[in-house]
Amino acid sequence: MTIPISNMQALLHSLPLASFIPGMDTLFSTQGIMVMLLGAYAVAMWMFLTSAPKVHTIMVSDVQLARNLYEGLLELPAADIPLHYYYNYEQSLGTAAIDPLYVTPGLGRSSIGAASTPEGLWYQLKKNTQLHVIAGASMGEKDRQRHVCFDRDCLEQVLLRVQMRKVKHKIRQEKPLNFLVKDYEGNVIEMAEVSN
Structure with a gap:
């Protein structure tokens, strides 16, 4: 079965980006962003204290x-x-x-x-x-x-x-x-x- 290119483009535009990468919707949720920010803060503090x-x-x-x-x-x-x-x-x-x-x-x-x-x-x-x-x-x-x-x-x-x-x-x-x-x-x- 072959899908014409025009139908493929319409299919790609209708699907959200998160459907291609599993777990992407939870990563960019409020909780996911907070976890990333806390991780970045921990790394920054570790670098600050070890370089002192x-x-x-x-x-x-x-x-x-x-x-x-x-x-x-x-x-x-x-x-x-x-x-x-x-x-x-x-x-x-x-x-x-x-x-x-x-x-x-x-x-x-x-x-x-x-x-x-x-x-x-x-x-x-x-x-x-x-x-x-x-x-x-x-x-x-x-x-x-x-x-x-x-x-x-x-x-x-x-x-x-x-x-x-x-x-x-x-x-x-x-x-x-x-x-x-x-x-x-x-x-x-x-x-x-x-x-x-």
């Missing part, structure tokens, strides 16, 4: 001296503030359990909360790892500048950078990691890991 850089935070006793160390001596490139810090998705500093030994005497609850804002200095440590430098550490013994960190990996990366730049340093203790760095102006900076 890891952020290490160091509390310092003098931000300007820290700028001279990280930008000048260690030549760390400046980094943009990660987008997830704008939406309060930041990593916690563990400020509820800070030992008073490591915090300046006048640091109260309001300034601890202010220390977790995205302000401060931002540097690129590795491809997807950033260093966030904020004020808040107390001076060390002999009025030595202190840089305090709650993450050993962070201090190990800073120590590696110090060693690569052949900056004068002395490792005082392995666990918890504690080392001294001497900058161009003769300032001795203590880098200390603090268990959280």
Whole structure:
């Protein structure tokens, strides 16, 4: 049996597109569109969160001296503030359990909360790892500048950078990691890991 072309065209125009692809009518229903939108949103959130850089935070006793160390001596490139810090998705500093030994005497609850804002200095440590430098550490013994960190990996990366730049340093203790760095102006900076 042969169907003339004119009858075939009339047949095609009268049939909806969904009759050629099974399940197409449910795919473009309200429920189907909502499922597709939720799937697209889940993929977008997964991409956003997996591409967000890891952020290490160091509390310092003098931000300007820290700028001279990280930008000048260690030549760390400046980094943009990660987008997830704008939406309060930041990593916690563990400020509820800070030992008073490591915090300046006048640091109260309001300034601890202010220390977790995205302000401060931002540097690129590795491809997807950033260093966030904020004020808040107390001076060390002999009025030595202190840089305090709650993450050993962070201090190990800073120590590696110090060693690569052949900056004068002395490792005082392995666990918890504690080392001294001497900058161009003769300032001795203590880098200390603090268990959280």
